[in-house]
Structures are given as structure tokens and as C-alpha cells.
Amino acid sequence: MTNSFHRTTGKKYLQKWAFAIRFSLLAFALFLPAALYAQLRINEVSQGASGSKEYVELVVVGTRTCSDSCADLRGWIIDDNNGWLGAGSGQGIATGCSRFASDANWSCVPYGSIILIYNDGDPNPAITQPDDPTDSDHDHVYILPASSAYFERHTSSPVSPSMVNYVYPATGFINGGDWSTLSLNNNGDAFIVTSPSDLSQAYHSFGYGNLTNFAAADIFLATSGSAKVYYLADDQYNNVASWVAGSAPAEETPGLPNTPANATWINAMLAPVNGTVNTDIYDCVTNGHSYFFNDQNLTVAGLYKDTLATVAGCDSIITLHLNVTFPASHDSTITSCSTVIYMGNPYSSTTDIHDTLHSYQGCDSIYNTVHIVIGGANPVMVSDTLTGCGHVTYNSVDYTTTTFIGDTLQTVAGCDSVFQSIYIIVYPVQAANISDTVTGCRGLVINDHVYDTTTITSDTLFSVHGCDSVYRNLAVIILPADTVTITPADTAICPRNSVKLKASGAPQLTWLGFTAPDSLTVTPGSTTTYYIVGTSLNGCTDTAAATVTVEDFVLTLSASPDTLVLTDDVFTLITSGNFPYDVLLWYPQYIFPRQHVYAQQLVADETRKYTVIAQSQAAGCKDTAAITVRVSEDPYSLMPNAFTPNGDGLNDYIFPVSTKPFTVEKFIIFNRWGNQVYDYATGDKKGWDGNYKGVPAAQAVYAYYLIVNFANGKSVSRKGNITLLRSWQ
Missing domain, CATH: 2.60.40.10 (Immunoglobulins)
Known part of the structure; x- marks a missing residue:
């Protein structure tokens, strides 16, 4: 019956539903505007509160229609000033550029999406959200570091100085981005977005500071970029009055709208197009049957869609989530000696019961078979024998004579099945007494008991059946033994010295390992223990030991x-x-x-x-x-005067040295223009490697300032010059 509904009633329902949607959407679709061309606009640029904690925030701008709701960003270039806003030196032109990779992730980015790109070499602490380069949580916010594989980079173009008519290359990009191609200069720089359809001009550009060709920027603010964040306050991205030069980090909003007006603009682009209705249907069919949908008889589980379109072109989609169930069989057995109650019904004889279960969507899924077995008693006879001395206890009953008894056992199901015959044998106890004497020196151990004085004790022996039969009266005689001593008992000597050991206490003395009399002179090469055995007149012995420790003192x-x-x-x-x-x-x-x-x-x-x-x-x-x-006299000569960072493993880094241990408090290096090229606090702890902003610095003389603290508490400061030498082929 279930499958019949899917083939008939289900079809009528879907046809009526589709007709209603087509009719209701017809008038609305006539008034939908044509899709606007998608745009990628700059929404926020931050220098960070310190260091290079920089990021840029972009917004995908466009008007959603029935046929257009996303932008293809593959190949779009992002860069700092490339020469268009100032081509000379000091215009913030970082070598290279980055672009969105040719990846399906960027093929259809929804209008209203925010794309946050940050410097992962010095992350901005205001960015508290986890990386989400694919918008996996569907909040329309893409968060990714500049080094992400979803970007590509060009490592050599543009380069400073550049040209105001510079054109981006279309080829030569390699996988993975790099913030060094985007890094921002505090004194003056820009951020530029360029469409792959026109590599000779900016699609949207923002500049600040000392740019010489600032008039070419879509937006320009004269305020320099140190600890600054520039952001759009509303939706007028090409109106300079809508841009704010704020303070970082107080006014930073990475991955979020900048103001309520900015949020209204972005959220409006995320709103769905009126007239579109999507419906999901969840249903099932058992294996071997079919489900009729969209003029098809479906037999395989999956997602199936039927699209209904209005005159205006807004599609309304019905999605069928079809599940195909495979009925399974499950067998179980219930056994009893008498009547069984199952599912409220009594069963007094062996039988099979069949039961059918259903899935939550009404499809048969499990066929259950219960085998009820009513078992009668099947007696089995077993025999056993119990023995004891004087008496035997069985089932809490004490038996003093040999006898025969019967017992009935049961199976787990409670059916009498085993009859047991028990033969009880009681052996008589026949006691006897004997006397014996044992002799020992100082002490004896008898039956795990220690005797150290002469005494008389009783011991019980057993017969073959384990019954007490013989009682032994034992006289234990303990003989005295002479006590032997060695003088000195333990002593210490220096290497190659001798010591005399003297034994006493017994009429007969024997040194173990020596034939000497009671006295023994020894010169051990290492610590050695010496033993003497003394024998009394009654034959008892005693042993003494003396250890001579050789102190090889170092x-x-x-x-x-x-x-x-x-x-x-x-x-x-x-x-x-x-x-x-x-x-x-x-x-x-x-x-x-x-x-x-x-x-x-x-x-x-x-x-x-x-x-x-x-x-x-x-x-x-x-x-x-x-x-x-x-x-x-002078451990404070700290700095070499030159280094050669050419990768040969020798003098590739410049770092202070001393004959005494020290810690660096401050170590910074400047070029001749006063730009800081290295800071120990944030840089490589091995020292400066001769690179500045990711590229080799020029051969030149550089200035340094150094403060170190020695282990003795002395603090030393130094300043001077070092020479960077390069050897070119």
C-alpha cells in the first residue's frame, strides 16, 4: 500500500503544488530588474596597533536577481600601491602582488559576502574568529591568511620604483599568497583591487599619506597609517566623506560591518529575491519498488529536483529526498519448560511468530521471527562420591556413617533434568602415639615453627585417606654454640696499606680462603669482606665477618x-x-x-x-x-663589524658575541635612511639574516643599538656600525 501511494497520490500532490507555485509567481516575476554587474569593493584597511598586524576587508557588491546572486572572483588581483598612486621610492610599493586563485571556492561568491585577508606573519589580535576560507558555517564571511593556498602570488612584479601606467602580468603567478606582496607603509601607501578583465587600471582603490599621485585614487585620506584603521561608514564606497580614519585597535571590526549603516548595506545584498520558493519532500520506498516523481519512476535513493519557473524567470524548486530501504530479517528464540507469554499472548507449545517493523517514513524495514520452544524434562542420571574422616557434611547435613543419598538438579530454564546419586564414605579415625628426639645448634625450624630453646612438642601425622592416625611427641634439644668475633669488625684503610684481623671466641677457628691461625694480615686492592668459622666442642659452629673498606680517596x-x-x-x-x-x-x-x-x-x-x-x-x-x-679584562667586546649573508653557513647572521654568558635586552638595526630593518624582540633570535621585508637588503653600512645583561648583573649598552657584504657572480 505504501508504494501505491507514491505512484498515484504522490504524483497528484506534486502536480497540484507545482501549478499553484507557477500561478502565484507569474505576476511578480514580470517586475524583477535585470542583474547588475558584480563588484569587489574595499570596506576596511587596518595597520594594526603595532608591528605589522595589518589586514584588509573586502565586500562582494551586487544586486541579486532570479538568475544572478554571486560573483566569480577568480583572477581578481589585490595589491598595495603598485605605482599608479605614486611611482617613486618611498611610495610604499611592495615587491609582487597576489590574486584570487583559479579555484571553485571563488567561482560563485554570494553578493553581500565579506572577505577578510590578514597578515599571518604578525596576526592582529582583534581577529578572534577562526579561519574560514570556504564560508563553511554559511555566515557569508570568508576569513583567511594572506599565505592561503586559495591565493596565488607574483614574486617580482610590480617592483619599486614603478610606473603610473603600470600593467599587471597575466602569467607568472605561483600557488599560495604572501602578505609581503601587500604590506603597508606607515608614511603612505594604498590598497588596490583590479579586475582580470582590465589589468591596466584599478577597479577600486584606497590611498593615504604621502602618495604623490593621490588624485588617481578612488578614495584618498591624507592621514598617515601608523596605528590607523580606515573604514567605510555606509554604502558610498566612492565618496571620501563616507570614509573614516580611526584608531587601532579601538575602531577595528575585522570580519564584521563597520557601522549600522554599513551593516544595512551589506545585509540588503544578502536578502533573497522575492518570488522564489523552495520545498523539500522526504519520503521512502522499499527495495524493488518505485517512486513516481517529475514524470519518472525512481528506484535509487538520492536527491531529485523539479523546477517550476515563472514568466520573470525566478525558479521555484521541489527537492525530493528519497530513501530506499532494504528489509532485514531478525531471528530470536525463547525457551521455557511451561507456557510463554509474548506480546500479551500465551503459547504452551513450540511455535514460530512473525512480526513486521516499519521505518519512521512508513516503509517496511525489519521482519522479526521469534521461535518459541516449550521444552519438557529430559532426565539425566549422574553419580558422585564424597569421603571424610569421622564425618561428611553435604547440603548442611552431617553424616557420621557411610550412606547413599539422591539429589535433583535443574536446567537454567527451570526444568528438572538431572538426577544425582551421592555415595558418602566415612573413614574411621584410629589414633596412635610415638616419641622422637631432634637436636640442633642455636635453633631449629619444625613445621614452620622456630625453636631456640629445648622443649617437647606434639606433631600429628595423617593416614592415606587424610585422617589423623599418628600423634608424635617430639623432644627438641637446642645445643649452645660459641660466639666468634673479629677485631676490628669493620675498618677502612688507604690503598696499598695493610691491616691485621684477629679472631676469637671458639676453640677451633678457620679463615675461609686462608690457612692462617686466629690472626690474619691483609692488603686488599679493593673493599673486601673476610669470614672466620668457629667450632665449639659440641660441634656447633658460628661465623663472623669483617669488611675492610679501601678508600681510594679522590x-x-x-x-x-x-x-x-x-x-x-x-x-x-x-x-x-x-x-x-x-x-x-x-x-x-x-x-x-x-x-x-x-x-x-x-x-x-x-x-x-x-x-x-x-x-x-x-x-x-x-x-x-x-x-x-x-x-x-675586557669581556664586553660584543659586536662583529661585518657579516656575509650568502647562505654558505659562515657569518650568515649578525649577532653579539662574548666570552661570558649574557641575555639580550634590546638589539635593533637601521639602514642609512633610518628604517628599522631588524628587531630582536620580534625577529629571528639567531640575529639579522640580511633580509628586509622578505628580500635581500643591499650591501651597505648599517647602524645598530644593543643592550645586553651579563650573569654577574652587569648591563652593557653598545651602538655602532656594521657592514653587510655580498659577493655577486
């Missing part, structure tokens, strides 16, 4: 923070040893009033050798250590 002397210090630096001499030790003497003695301390603190005055003598505490072994601390 004394070391170190200087902190280093063996190279500056004049008037405070440094510390520190002793250490591999055994506990005492300091005896420091040399030169006149420098050290405290002769027995482990560390000495001094003020550096001249290069000198220091010596210390110490001895180990246990054996009195002596050792001497010495160290020379050098005092540097």
Missing part, C-alpha cells in the same frame, strides 16, 4: 659560575670527594683565613692557581686538587 676542586670570570666578579671554589673527608689546607694561605671549610668565596682580581688538601675521615687518606681561575 678530591676535586671546581669553580662556580666558571673558570673564566670578570674582574671584580664574585666566584666560589667548591671541593668534593668520593668519601667523607675533612679539609686540611688551602693555598695560597694568605688568601684563605678559613683553612678548613669545604668552599671558599672570592672576588676576582687576577688569574691565579688555587690548591686544596683534604683527607678522608675513616682511613685518613690524603689527596690534593688544584684549579686555575682566569680573569678577563
Whole structure:
């Protein structure tokens, strides 16, 4: 029945609905205006509050019609001043340009969309939204860094100085953009949008500052760009009175309209065209059947559209979301010893029940089969035997004599099925007594119990069946043993020295590994333990041990923070040893009033050798250590005077050097025009690589200013000149 509805009633419904739409849209479509040509306009340009936190915001401008609602931006060029607004040096002309890549992402960008492009080398913190180069969240805001693969860049054109009649190249672009082609000069620069249909003039341009050909700009503001944001306050993008030179970051609005009037203009372009009606239908059909739609019998799941058009050309679209279901079978089994209640019905005998489930759209989807099995008892006989001494306990009953009992077990379903026969055997307990004696020296372990004095104890033995049968009365006799000692018990000596060990305490003494009598003189090469065994008259033995530690005492002397210090630096001499030790003497003695301390603190005055003598505490072994601390007169010669950044791995960076550890507080470099070409705070921590704004700087003399802090607390500032040398083929 479900499929019959789709083939008949569904068709009539769609035909009536389509006729109504065609009739209702006919009059409206007659009055729709022709589509206006799409435009890409500048909406906001920001220098950022500091550094190069720059971005530009563009708006896709156009009037939506039934047949035109988006712009093709592929090949549109974006650039800073290229020479059109001032061709000489100092006019902010960055080498190269960027353009929208030939990517489907840009083939149809809806009118009213905002495109935010920012410098990812120094991101502006006012941009809090995540990157969205494809408008994946459909908010009509594209956010992407200048280096995105959705851009292409030209690395050599334009170049400063340029020409006021400069023409962009059509070829030579490579994948990926770069903000260095767009970077803005604080003193004066511009932002230019150029259509691929005319590469010889700006489609829309904005300029500021000291541009010499400012009259060529669509919009020009004389205010310089440092910490400035320029934005359109309404919809009059070619009216200079509609533009504001604001302060960054207070007036920055990246990815958003700039003012309420600006928002009204942008939102108006996003409004859909009146007269268009789109409808979605969701339905299903089971596999093997068809669904009639748009004069077709459909059997495959998918999206199908029927377009209804008015005289004015505004399409109204019906979209069918067709789902094809594949019925599945599911089997289950219910077993019981008696009647089963299923779906409210009783079943007292084995049977099969078939049930059909449906999808949420009414299509059959699952055929369920339930097998009900009513099982009777199938008795099985099993036997078992239990044994015990004197008694056996089974099912909480105590049996003292051999007997036979029967028990009934059940299956999981509760049906009696197993009958068990239990044979209980009770073995009698027959006790007997025996006596025994055991002897040991100092102590014995019997049945996991330690005996250290003479006593009598009882032990129980067992028969083959595990029943107590024999009780043993055991006399435990503990014999005394003489205690053996070695003098000295443990001692320490210096390498190559000897010590005499003397043993006593038993009538018979034996050194393990030696044939000596009670006394033994040893000269071990390393720490060694010696053992003596003493035997009493009753045959009991005792063992003693003595360890002779060989103290190969090694004394070391170190200087902190280093063996190279500056004049008037405070440094510390520190002793250490591999055994506990005492300091005896420091040399030169006149420098050290405290002769027995482990560390000495001094003020550096001249290069000198220091010596210390110490001895180990246990054996009195002596050792001497010495160290020379050098005092540097001038560690502050910090800057090389030239470097050659040619990529050969030698002198490719310019950076301060010193014989002492230091940290850089400030390090900046300027060219002869006063432009800052390097700042340690924001640049490469290895130093300046000779590049300025992404291109090699010219061979010339540059000025630097440097502040460093040394580990001794001394701060040193330097300023001077360095020479950048290049070797050209």
C-alpha cells in the first residue's frame, strides 16, 4: 500500500503544488530588474596597533536577481600601491602582488559576502574568529591568511620604483599568497583591487599619506597609517566623506560591518529575491519498488529536483529526498519448560511468530521471527562420591556413617533434568602415639615453627585417606654454640696499606680462603669482606665477618659560575670527594683565613692557581686538587663589524658575541635612511639574516643599538656600525 501511494497520490500532490507555485509567481516575476554587474569593493584597511598586524576587508557588491546572486572572483588581483598612486621610492610599493586563485571556492561568491585577508606573519589580535576560507558555517564571511593556498602570488612584479601606467602580468603567478606582496607603509601607501578583465587600471582603490599621485585614487585620506584603521561608514564606497580614519585597535571590526549603516548595506545584498520558493519532500520506498516523481519512476535513493519557473524567470524548486530501504530479517528464540507469554499472548507449545517493523517514513524495514520452544524434562542420571574422616557434611547435613543419598538438579530454564546419586564414605579415625628426639645448634625450624630453646612438642601425622592416625611427641634439644668475633669488625684503610684481623671466641677457628691461625694480615686492592668459622666442642659452629673498606680517596676542586670570570666578579671554589673527608689546607694561605671549610668565596682580581688538601675521615687518606681561575679584562667586546649573508653557513647572521654568558635586552638595526630593518624582540633570535621585508637588503653600512645583561648583573649598552657584504657572480 505504501508504494501505491507514491505512484498515484504522490504524483497528484506534486502536480497540484507545482501549478499553484507557477500561478502565484507569474505576476511578480514580470517586475524583477535585470542583474547588475558584480563588484569587489574595499570596506576596511587596518595597520594594526603595532608591528605589522595589518589586514584588509573586502565586500562582494551586487544586486541579486532570479538568475544572478554571486560573483566569480577568480583572477581578481589585490595589491598595495603598485605605482599608479605614486611611482617613486618611498611610495610604499611592495615587491609582487597576489590574486584570487583559479579555484571553485571563488567561482560563485554570494553578493553581500565579506572577505577578510590578514597578515599571518604578525596576526592582529582583534581577529578572534577562526579561519574560514570556504564560508563553511554559511555566515557569508570568508576569513583567511594572506599565505592561503586559495591565493596565488607574483614574486617580482610590480617592483619599486614603478610606473603610473603600470600593467599587471597575466602569467607568472605561483600557488599560495604572501602578505609581503601587500604590506603597508606607515608614511603612505594604498590598497588596490583590479579586475582580470582590465589589468591596466584599478577597479577600486584606497590611498593615504604621502602618495604623490593621490588624485588617481578612488578614495584618498591624507592621514598617515601608523596605528590607523580606515573604514567605510555606509554604502558610498566612492565618496571620501563616507570614509573614516580611526584608531587601532579601538575602531577595528575585522570580519564584521563597520557601522549600522554599513551593516544595512551589506545585509540588503544578502536578502533573497522575492518570488522564489523552495520545498523539500522526504519520503521512502522499499527495495524493488518505485517512486513516481517529475514524470519518472525512481528506484535509487538520492536527491531529485523539479523546477517550476515563472514568466520573470525566478525558479521555484521541489527537492525530493528519497530513501530506499532494504528489509532485514531478525531471528530470536525463547525457551521455557511451561507456557510463554509474548506480546500479551500465551503459547504452551513450540511455535514460530512473525512480526513486521516499519521505518519512521512508513516503509517496511525489519521482519522479526521469534521461535518459541516449550521444552519438557529430559532426565539425566549422574553419580558422585564424597569421603571424610569421622564425618561428611553435604547440603548442611552431617553424616557420621557411610550412606547413599539422591539429589535433583535443574536446567537454567527451570526444568528438572538431572538426577544425582551421592555415595558418602566415612573413614574411621584410629589414633596412635610415638616419641622422637631432634637436636640442633642455636635453633631449629619444625613445621614452620622456630625453636631456640629445648622443649617437647606434639606433631600429628595423617593416614592415606587424610585422617589423623599418628600423634608424635617430639623432644627438641637446642645445643649452645660459641660466639666468634673479629677485631676490628669493620675498618677502612688507604690503598696499598695493610691491616691485621684477629679472631676469637671458639676453640677451633678457620679463615675461609686462608690457612692462617686466629690472626690474619691483609692488603686488599679493593673493599673486601673476610669470614672466620668457629667450632665449639659440641660441634656447633658460628661465623663472623669483617669488611675492610679501601678508600681510594679522590678530591676535586671546581669553580662556580666558571673558570673564566670578570674582574671584580664574585666566584666560589667548591671541593668534593668520593668519601667523607675533612679539609686540611688551602693555598695560597694568605688568601684563605678559613683553612678548613669545604668552599671558599672570592672576588676576582687576577688569574691565579688555587690548591686544596683534604683527607678522608675513616682511613685518613690524603689527596690534593688544584684549579686555575682566569680573569678577563675586557669581556664586553660584543659586536662583529661585518657579516656575509650568502647562505654558505659562515657569518650568515649578525649577532653579539662574548666570552661570558649574557641575555639580550634590546638589539635593533637601521639602514642609512633610518628604517628599522631588524628587531630582536620580534625577529629571528639567531640575529639579522640580511633580509628586509622578505628580500635581500643591499650591501651597505648599517647602524645598530644593543643592550645586553651579563650573569654577574652587569648591563652593557653598545651602538655602532656594521657592514653587510655580498659577493655577486
